[in-house]
């Protein structure tokens with residue numbers, strides 16, 4: 001069971017997922033030469049879609065992948081897909097690859113990109129992520145904060161897969177990655193926030209984290225609620241000083257991070273600011289993007 005709903009959208013039309021085919025020479029398959037976005041739909045509406053499409057376009061520009069579909073076309077396609085699959089609460093996945101081409105690293109001149117939109121029923125992560133909260137490890141995978149790929153949600157996801165696998169094998173939900181300078185970056189599929197002396201702190205983009213859509217919304221909500229925020233380089237020792245910590249991504253929302261490497265963060269319980277921002281984030285869904 002794939003978990004995906006019956007219909008997918010590819011190259012401008014709806015087709016049953018079981019009947020959809022991709023070339024064995026697609027560079028997304030051969031080389032991980034592509035991009036993706038994952039977002040949530042609630043009450044039939046994609047959440048913070050404009051920000052996801054903006055990141056997709058920025059990533060396509062970095063990788064020099066053509067994206068010949070307008071935001072209007074992609075938005076309509078997602079709505080069409082949700083309707084065809086009779087889903088209103090869903091996870092939406094948009095995958096763009098460079099397309100069919102030679103396997104070497106050179107970027108071919110004229111090739112048509114491949115796009116696939118798929119959805120699956122989704123109402124949230126398993127409950128333990130929110131109560132008692134997630135546990136993480138500091139993992140061995142090191143992120144190169146100087147790579148141009150840091151800002152790109154690339155289909156080459158192997159570092160994150162290895163990091164998550166290490167976490168699961170050590171009995172934790174998530175893995176925290178450090179960069180080459182030993183600073184905290186993010187989790188395998190989420191951004192990281194700490195509350196230190198009442199201030200909401202998160203690794204800055206120069207630390208090498210993905211510019212998360214949820215991260216940006218949470219920073220905006222926190223400032224609107226009158227909280228001090230800082231984006232800065234953070235050493236792992238900051239985890240010992242933190243009163244609270246939490247993780248964010250588009251499907252997870254805001255989830256408390258209560259233990260790292262077996263040690264409690266703060267009280268080891270979901271914190272008050274975490275709960276306030278989880279609620280504030282939830283209320284942002286109908287709003288325009290930051």
Ligand SMILES: Cc1ncc(COP(=O)(O)O)c(C=O)c1O
Pocket residue numbers: 038160186187188189190191209210211212213214215248249250251
């Ligand atoms: C490595 C990584 N960092 C951060 C995030 C959070 O990004 P967003 O809030 O845009 O979902 C993700 C999302 O899956 C991710 O894969």
